[in-house]
Amino acid sequence: MTISLIGLGLIGGSFAKDLRAAGLADELVGADASPEHAARALTLGLVDRVVTVEEALALGDAVLLAVPVDAIMALLPRALDTVRADQTVIDLGSTKCQLAEAVREHPNRERYIAAHPMAGTENAGPDAALSGLFKGKTVLLCDLEWSAPDACKTALEIFHAVGLKFEFMTSEQHDRHAAYVSHLSHVAAYALSLAVQTEEKAGYAVPRLAGGGFASTVRLAKSAPAMWVPIFQQNREHVLKAVDAFAARLGEFRDALAAGDQARLETLIREANHIRDLL
């Protein structure tokens, strides 16, 4: 089959690498809003041809939307307007509720698959594409009861080919989960980066002294606003709840620290340590 990738950055580019390695696609065609990224993706051999968005929508037996979620919101209804009954359109964005709402009544809704591969890095663009990025990770598949069986089959073939495991849920469940296991981590990392930089500007050479623990905790703070502002915007209510839960637990820790309550600190840390059994 022909697979179209719209968006040739970290996610689109990584799909291109693994789909090519899996031999699933007869042809990989790609489109990107940035001519530089499109040219670079061609140079890197991520796709066989660079085409326009319209051509990508027309050519793909499967069309993967791997652009920021505000761009997906603009692109998906347009894709469904012209989709044929033998095509499958798959979005790979990090939010789902607003998108689900936007196409709920579309006559071609059943050609669409809502998917979120829980894999990524803090980097962006075609050069950030990684072989094996998805291997052993999970793709969250949403509202599949609204998608045609053959569209589901095509999507599962593609995700299986790159090594993803499947989880099935509603858009609403997705956005609640994602707020905690993905979006909140980004907020925490951004706030950590901001706090440390505030101190660094006051005269401390903080980053020069940092070890691997700080680097690990702050890594996601390198993630770009073009991707993350729309995610926070679209999943605002759930992210707000997650941030408030985080601030509340942080406050408990702070109060135990301020009170010099070692027993309480130990209890909180033991509870936090339980993440070792869960990950």
Add this chain to the structure above:
Amino acid sequence: MTISLIGLGLIGGSFAKDLRAAGLADELVGADASPEHAARALTLGLVDRVVTVEEALALGDAVLLAVPVDAIMALLPRALDTVRADQTVIDLGSTKCQLAEAVREHPNRERYIAAHPMAGTENAGPDAALSGLFKGKTVLLCDLEWSAPDACKTALEIFHAVGLKFEFMTSEQHDRHAAYVSHLSHVAAYALSLAVQTEEKAGYAVPRLAGGGFASTVRLAKSAPAMWVPIFQQNREHVLKAVDAFAARLGEFRDALAAGDQARLETLIREANHIRDLL
């Protein structure tokens, strides 16, 4: 020379591995409060002999204290009581001010080196010891003007042998820096783990769905209370300031999110992204 390691866990064990590889020690002897850890360290070949703490203090040309900071606080004055003029006692703990205060007036103060290698993992015990853990990392050396020149030379030889770079500062500067670049990261990770587990208990299979970003951000939440409660206790004032700075920046992010202020979110994320240039 003979090097004594008191504490045969992650830090002591990793020093043992790299010092042996560097060929710096004629003999490596070790002591550990846990007989199981001591026996395991011997089985793993981390040390040549397991001895008592008293023997370790007597035998080492250099004595490395690699135990939790509350244990260092109890051990260091005792070590200086019996130290000979040809011995060097080096503490490897994560806090320095209270320790500096405790031995400031000790007649053998100059045989002591206050050091903090900015390297570690979330794991503990002899099996957590890693070859190369310190390579390319930084050791913060504190108040060296109070240490004898030959003690400084011995310490720098040992740290150079395992690949550490040197930074020199006061205990006070150390504890302020460490609050931001190390201790705060742990508080943030603990709070993230607590927040996510709260949600998971409410019925969401959060950890099963998490990707690599969450794992990276929450990693330090696996760190043990036996090590971290004493650190938070000893560096309470600086950690409280760091946590408050973190909570304030988190609050800014939350307010921008609640207000749907995309421009403000973008500004905050761009500022946070600057960590990319600093690490």
